[in-house]
Amino acid sequence: MEIHAPEGHIQSLRDVAIHLAIVTAGILIALGLEQTVEWFHHRELAAEARENILSEMRDNKKELDSYLGRIADARKNHLGSVRVIDDYLAHGKSDSKSLSIGVSIADIRDTSWTTAQTIGALNYMPYAEIKKYASIYGLQQQFARLQDRTMDSVVASVSMFAENKGPDKLSRAELETERAKLLDTVAQITAETQIATALDKAYALVIGADKRTE
Numbered sequence: 543m544e545i546h547a548p549e550g551h552i553q554s555l556r557d558v559a560i561h562l563a564i565v566t567a568g569i570l571i572a573l574g575l576e577q578t579v580e581w582f583h584h585r586e587l588a589a590e591a592r593e594n595i596l597s598e599m600r601d602n603k604k605e606l607d608s609y610l611g612r613i614a615d616a617r618k619n620h621l622g623s624v625r626v627i628d629d630y631l632a633h634g635k636s637d638s639k640s641l642s643i644g645v646s647i648a649d650i651r652d653t654s655w656t657t658a659q660t661i662g663a664l665n666y667m668p669y670a671e672i673k674k675y676a677s678i679y680g681l682q683q684q685f686a687r688l689q690d691r692t693m694d695s696v697v698a699s700v701s702m703f704a705e706n707k708g709p710d711k712l713s714r715a716e717l718e719t720e721r722a723k724l725l726d727t728v729a730q731i732t733a734e735t736q737i738a739t740a741l742d743k744a745y746a747l748v749i750g751a752d753k754r755t756e
Contacts, residue, residue, distance in 0.1 A: 584666040591663035594654035595675055596749065602650040602682070603745040606738055609648035613738070616645050617731045620724050627721045630709050641709065643724070645696045645731065647689060648738065655679050678744045685737045692730040699723050 619642035629636035655675065658664055664672050699720060709717060 587661070587663045588666040591654070591658035591661075592667065592671075595658060598651055598654040599678070599745050600749055603742060603749065605648050605650055606742045606745070609646055610735070610738055610742065612646040613731060613735055617728055617735070619644065620728045620731065624721055624724050624728070627709055627717050627724070630712075631714065631717055631721070636709070643696060643699050645692050645727070647693070648685075650682055650686065652679055652682060674748065678741070678748065681737065681741050681744060685734065685741055688730060688734045688737060692727060692734060695723060695727040695730065699727070 622638070623641040623643055626636045626638045626641055629638070709720075712720065
């Protein structure tokens with residue numbers, strides 16, 4: 543913004559007043575335009591962040607839907623492995639020749655949410671909207687932590703059986719330890735499933751609300 547001196551000589555206080563009024567009006571108009579441009583920029587920043595977050599949630603929901611379709615089999619397989627160990631503990635053998643230990647993983651992301659925080663886009667969104675997103679991503683973090691713990695348990699069990707080549711190679715104490723680990727993994731999978739179901743519903747509500755406002 544530039545301010546120029548008046549052309550010609552100032553002849554009276556009236557000329558001074560007129561010049562000051564013109565300058566003041568110019569400054570106010572310039573500031574108003576600057577604030578308007580800034581407001582539009584902030585609005586666009588918030589709109590872009592919102593769209594990215596909603597797109598990320600749509601992708602996460604697809605991933606979670608697939609996960610929920612697989613996780614029941616993982617829980618069933620772990621319970622089957624517990625029954626095999628029960629057979630060995632009770633009879634020293636089992637009709638089943640193998641154990642099935644594994645877990646399904648949902649690759650859910652939070653990149654758009656983290657980016658919106660980093661660039662300050664959340665500052666230009668309504669508080670209720672930010673609170674809604676924060677609640678969902680908080681639940682998502684809880685789910686991710688559970689997945690990590692479950693994966694650690696599964697890896698530990700797989701390593702034990704791989705090293706010993708089957709339950710028939712384990713002592714009774716080792717079988718009891720592995721049985722406890724498997725049951726703990728089943729409990730974690732159950733908790734995962736409950737949180738995943740709640741998270742899936744939360745995604746659906748936000749995505750559905752967004753579609754209704756289009």
